Amino acid sequence: MKRIFQIKEIGILIILLVLMGFLGITTRSFLTSENLLTALLNISFIAIMAFGETMVIITAGIDLSVGSILGISSVVIALLLHDYHMAMVPAILSGLLMGTTMGLVNGFLITKLKLPPFIATMGMLSIGRGLAYVLTGGWPISPFPETFTNIGQGKLFGIPNPVLFMIVLAIIAHIFLKYTVLGRRIYAVGGNLNAARLSGVKVDKILILVYAIAGFLAGISGFLMTAWLGVGQANAGQGYELDVIAAAVIGGTSLMGGEGTILGTILGAAIMGILRNGLILLGVSSFWQQVAIGLVIIFAIAFDRLRGGLRK
Amino acid sequence: MSDTVLEVKNIWKEFPGVIALKGINETFLKGEVHAIVGENGAGKSTLIKIISGVFSPNKGDIFLKGKKVRFGSPIDAKSHGIVTIFQELSVLPNLSVAENIFIGQEKTNLGFLSYGDLYKRTKEILEQLEIADISPSTITGTLSVAYQQLIEIGRAVATKADVIIMDEPTSSLTENEVKTLFKIIGKLKDNGVTVIYISHKLDEIFQIADRVTIMRDGEKVGIYNIDEVVEDRIIELMVGRKLENYYIKDSKPRNEVILQVKGFNGEKFRNVSFDLRKGEILGFSGLVGAGRTELMMSLFGFLPYDKGEIYLKGKKINIKSPLDAINYNIGLVPEDRKLQGLILIMTVRENITLPGLDRIKIAGFIKLAEEYRIAKQKVEELSIKTPSIEQKALNLSGGNQQKVVLAKWLNLRPEILILDEPTRGIDVGAKAEIYKLMNEMAKEGISIIMVSSELPEILAMSDRVAVMAEGELTAVLERDEVSEEKIMHYATPRSVLSKAS
Ligand SMILES: Nc1ncnc2c1ncn2[C@@H]1O[C@H](COP(=O)(O)OP(=O)(O)OP(=O)(O)O)[C@@H](O)[C@H]1O
Numbered sequence: 001m002k003r004i005f006q007i008k009e010i011g012i013l014i015i016l017l018v019l020m021g022f023l024g025i026t027t028r029s030f031l032t033s034e035n036l037l038t039a040l041l042n043i044s045f046i047a048i049m050a051f052g053e054t055m056v057i058i059t060a061g062i063d064l065s066v067g068s069i070l071g072i073s074s075v076v077i078a079l080l081l082h083d084y085h086m087a088m089v090p091a092i093l094s095g096l097l098m099g100t101t102m103g104l105v106n107g108f109l110i111t112k113l114k115l116p117p118f119i120a121t122m123g124m125l126s127i128g129r130g131l132a133y134v135l136t137g138g139w140p141i142s143p144f145p146e147t148f149t150n151i152g153q154g155k156l157f158g159i160p161n162p163v164l165f166m167i168v169l170a171i172i173a174h175i176f177l178k179y180t181v182l183g184r185r186i187y188a189v190g191g192n193l194n195a196a197r198l199s200g201v202k203v204d205k206i207l208i209l210v211y212a213i214a215g216f217l218a219g220i221s222g223f224l225m226t227a228w229l230g231v232g233q234a235n236a237g238q239g240y241e242l243d244v245i246a247a248a249v250i251g252g253t254s255l256m257g258g259e260g261t262i263l264g265t266i267l268g269a270a271i272m273g274i275l276r277n278g279l280i281l282l283g284v285s286s287f288w289q290q291v292a293i294g295l296v297i298i299f300a301i302a303f304d305r306l307r308g309g310l311r312k
Numbered sequence: 313m314s315d316t317v318l319e320v321k322n323i324w325k326e327f328p329g330v331i332a333l334k335g336i337n338e339t340f341l342k343g344e345v346h347a348i349v350g351e352n353g354a355g356k357s358t359l360i361k362i363i364s365g366v367f368s369p370n371k372g373d374i375f376l377k378g379k380k381v382r383f384g385s386p387i388d389a390k391s392h393g394i395v396t397i398f399q400e401l402s403v404l405p406n407l408s409v410a411e412n413i414f415i416g417q418e419k420t421n422l423g424f425l426s427y428g429d430l431y432k433r434t435k436e437i438l439e440q441l442e443i444a445d446i447s448p449s450t451i452t453g454t455l456s457v458a459y460q461q462l463i464e465i466g467r468a469v470a471t472k473a474d475v476i477i478m479d480e481p482t483s484s485l486t487e488n489e490v491k492t493l494f495k496i497i498g499k500l501k502d503n504g505v506t507v508i509y510i511s512h513k514l515d516e517i518f519q520i521a522d523r524v525t526i527m528r529d530g531e532k533v534g535i536y537n538i539d540e541v542v543e544d545r546i547i548e549l550m551v552g553r554k555l556e557n558y559y560i561k562d563s564k565p566r567n568e569v570i571l572q573v574k575g576f577n578g579e580k581f582r583n584v585s586f587d588l589r590k591g592e593i594l595g596f597s598g599l600v601g602a603g604r605t606e607l608m609m610s611l612f613g614f615l616p617y618d619k620g621e622i623y624l625k626g627k628k629i630n631i632k633s634p635l636d637a638i639n640y641n642i643g644l645v646p647e648d649r650k651l652q653g654l655i656l657i658m659t660v661r662e663n664i665t666l667p668g669l670d671r672i673k674i675a676g677f678i679k680l681a682e683e684y685r686i687a688k689q690k691v692e693e694l695s696i697k698t699p700s701i702e703q704k705a706l707n708l709s710g711g712n713q714q715k716v717v718l719a720k721w722l723n724l725r726p727e728i729l730i731l732d733e734p735t736r737g738i739d740v741g742a743k744a745e746i747y748k749l750m751n752e753m754a755k756e757g758i759s760i761i762m763v764s765s766e767l768p769e770i771l772a773m774s775d776r777v778a779v780m781a782e783g784e785l786t787a788v789l790e791r792d793e794v795s796e797e798k799i800m801h802y803a804t805p806r807s808v809l810s811k812a813s
């Protein structure tokens with residue numbers, strides 16, 4: 001079975017390489033290290049959130065609120081740094097706490113009030129975004145101390161910091177899902193909720209956990225994006241949930257639950273990112289870009305359904 | 313009787329890591345009941361899935377009335393007069409009984425279903441099945457597994473078919489329903505329908521079959537007219553050796569009471585009280601719908617209960633979730649392996665270790681070496697037939713799936729083990745192994761509650777037999793006073809008894 005998983009991921013990898021090869025041939029600027037690093041940087045914000053989304057989708061849930069959580073975390077950090085002159089570390093931690101709390105609320109709505117994940121997180125999508133606007137009055141917030149912006153804009157060995165964050169978080173998420181008891185239980189809950197419960201899995205606890213993780217990681221993305229841009233905005237991350245979900249699903253996470261890997265999700269995020277990057281380089285208008293991305297998402301999810309249909 | 317309806321020639325089927333069928337040849341005659349038997353994983357279900365168009369063979373041909381055919385799907389096969397009741401239930405839980413029975417052949421008026429007619433015809437079928445108390449509009453998913461199984465049979469009967477294939481149709485039925493099914497099969501036979509019948513219950517085969525084909529490891533190892541063969545010979549061919557001491561039971565319960573249930577009430581059972589002694593095997597008998605499964609699910613914390621007390625070794629305990637039960641060293645093998653027992657898309661290894669992960673962890677990490685060792689050991693101990701412990705549970709044969717569920721709980725070495733239909737769908741050889749295992753566990757002092765609809769195993773294995781009817785515990789019979797008649801007497805609902813008198 002492992003073999004098939006690998007084959008599945010190799011399939012995604014091949015699509016990615018073909019896409020990159022095509023762009024390398026048709027555009028002059030694609031295969032430059034500068035462009036590739038820019039693409040990677042753009043991918044990292046999506047990918048980090050997609051790790052959490054992957055866990056949520058493995059439990060057969062969905063989290064539509066990650067983009068809004070990114071926004072509100074960004075605003076919280078920006079306000080604390082700029083308006084309240086809070087020290088950097090507590091400010092960042094507050095932003096992450098905000099993200100995690102939003103995730104916890106999702107988890108409680110889904111487990112205790114028994115709301116469908118789609119509905120609960122759609123509500124939180126609106127609430128989070130609304131609160132971000134309330135807190136800022138809609139104005140962008142800047143500037144920040146350099147120590148803060150350096151985290152987002154700095155590089156190590158020529159690699160932008162957010163990319164490094166993505167790599168480290170990917171490794172942690174991968175190990176968590178694959179080698180820990182909690183990770184295994186996440187798959188169990190998505191694979192068969194009743195069987196998991198009868199095997200002593202605290203299903204509610206696991207569900208709350210994955211939504212909290214998704215919120216936390218959206219918070220990290222919010223923090224990194226704010227530091228990178230040097231500005232906190234209420235509309236940060238708007239619409240990102242679609243890219244995030246698409247990244248997970250293109251990467252082979254099954255919407256029916258029980259299946260998905262971090263490696264696949266990284267590849268999925270890369271396909272989304274490279275596609276956007278390539279469309280820009282090819283001079284495709286931003287309107288058509290949206291159409292193209294939409295087509296890719298539909299294609300990927302249709303593919304998931306087909307696979308699901310074959311699975312009894 | 314030389315009317316061949318269906319013939320398969322040199323059928324081969326390979327799955328990754330297993331050759332499930334190795335050149336099967338067989339003819340099926342008009343109007344015969346043709347049984348197929350064999351161990352778990354012998355390839356019985358695979359063969360009928362090839363006949364009915366679920367799988368296509370790697371090699372070989374199928375002839376229907378002399379014409380070479382190959383079906384693309386069960387629906388395709390059905391339109392050619394071959395209907396299959398698969399081992400896995402395939403009723404649609406959200407649809408009504410009527411819709412399930414007539415799915416795909418509803419009569420329409422200008423595109424609208426004509427419900428009046430549909431319900432009338434459904435009533436007729438339900439009467440044949442002797443379950444006319446069910447309304448055609450009942451949502452199928454609300455019925456018990458046994459009823460769903462009957463509905464599935466009804467669906468096959470409602471179709472004009474030349475060949476009806478039944479893969480372990482009685483695995484979730486109790487005696488009465490089995491009798492009804494046999495009546496139906498008799499009628500089908502009289503009408504010239506060929507019935508291909510797969511079962512692990514050999515006594516059934518001797519009651520209804522005309523011929524029996526024996527399979528072993530993907531090969532046909534024998535075919536007999538039923539009156540020219542004895543049970544032992546069939547078993548010997550199936551298992552590849554003589555099987556002695558089918559039921560081994562020499563464990564004796566100790567005096568110490570380990571579990572006491574007092575005045576237990578739930579949605580489907582009332583005022584149930586009983587004791588369980590250390591090292592005892594307590595059988596739970598009753599008809600379908602008597603509330604046994606619900607009682608066990610409540611004891612295990614999966615379903616809520618309204619009132620009642622549980623004492624473990626004299627101490628009152630409160631079980632609110634299966635995890636609580638597990639922590640009190642109680643295990644439960646549920647009735648339905650696919651819906652409750654297994655996570656089908658997980659591997660055999662992951663399924664076996666799931667309830668016991670807390671015992672093989674270090675700082676939150678699973679000790680993988682330990683996990684592999686446990687999985688391998690259990691696969692070997694229970695002779696689970698799988699190419700590797702990394703196979704998904706989905707791809708195992710039904711009986712081997714059941715063994716994986718057992719392995720999950722045996723691995724935990726519980727003090728109290730609740731088994732709900734533990735041998736459902738398991739072949740004779742493996743059954744004998746499970747009985748042996750139960751006996752050994754009981755000797756070690758593990759207490760076992762065995763819910764079973766198979767009277768022979770209840771009679772042979774239980775130290776005492778608790779009988780339930782309509783949600784009430786009607787009797788607890790000692791081993792030396794228990795008999796089939798007594799059990800049936802106490803299992804029959806009072807309402808029926810009083811009507812009869
Ligand atoms: N979809 C599948 N993928 C891989 N292997 C399979 C698949 N279906 C069946 N097998 C394997 O083929 C063999 C035959 O299985 P089959 O289901 O036909 O057995 P069976 O005789 O019906 O057993 P049982 O009595 O347990 O139902 C088994 O080893 C099983 O693991």
Ligand SMILES: [Mg+2]
Nearest residue numbers: 357399709710
């Ligand atoms: Mg089978």
